[in-house]
Every structure is written in C-alpha cells, then in structure tokens.
Amino acid sequence: MKLALYKYDTCGYCARVLRTIRSMGLEDRIELRDVLRDPxxxxxxxxxxxxxxxxxxxxxxxxxxxxxxxxxxxxxxWLETTFG
Ligand SMILES: N[C@@H](CCC(=O)N[C@@H](CS)C(=O)NCC(=O)O)C(=O)O
Known part of the structure; x- marks a missing residue:
C-alpha cells in the first residue's frame, strides 16, 4: 500500500492529521504532498x-x-483502524 497526504502548512485540519501521523510513528509510511509549494x-x-x-x-x-x-x-x- 502507498499512502500520500495532500496538505499545506497553515491548514489546521491538516495539522490535526499530521499530529496523528506523528503520534502513531507513521512518518516514514506517508509521503507529504504540499499543494501550495507544488502546483x-x-x-x-x-x-x-x-x-x-x-x-x-x-x-x-x-x-x-x-x-x-x-x-x-x-x-x-482510518489511520487508527488500519495501523492502531
Ligand atoms: N471538514 C474538512 C475541512 C477541510 C478544510 O476546510 N480545509 C481547508 C484548509 S484547513 C481548505 O482546504 N480550504 C480551501 C478549499 O476548500 O479549497 C476536514 O475536516 O478535513
């Protein structure tokens, strides 16, 4: 399975997902794709x-x-169900 999170830095809802990713130690499994830095x-x-x-x-x-x-x-x- 390949996972990618579309996000941008000042997005609060993105921050919430990123907190979950970090707290679950999933940083290496999920590629971050910044929609503001990368059109x-x-x-x-x-x-x-x-x-x-x-x-x-x-x-x-x-x-x-x-x-x-x-x-x-x-x-x-989904992250908690899949990886928790
Ligand atoms: N209910 C959505 C809200 C997402 C949302 O409002 N995202 C904002 C940034 S934090 C956004 O992308 N706004 C621009 C747009 O909708 O095109 C969630 O929880 O993910």
Missing part, C-alpha cells in the same frame, strides 16, 4: 476530486487501485 500536486488533487480542499489521503493498494479520502476526521479514524 502539480494541487492540479492532480483537483483532477481527482474536483476541488482542492485538504487534507486528503491518497491510498493506493497493492493492486494499484486508488482511493482519495477527504475529511480530517475520516482520515484519522
């Missing part, structure tokens, strides 16, 4: 979801199927 990441987020709201967790399973998960609460719950 290409913002563009691909728009293409996938039709909007640029962050945080969004991109989940790619071992078969290559991709799921885009929005909502900080859902992301935190």
């Amino acid at each position: 290409a990441r913002r563009e691909e987020l728009f293409e996938a979801r039709g909007r640029g709201t962050v945080p969004v967790l991109r989940i790619e399973d071992d078969a290559g199927a991709v799921r885009w998960m929005g909502e900080s609460r859902d992301i935190v719950t």
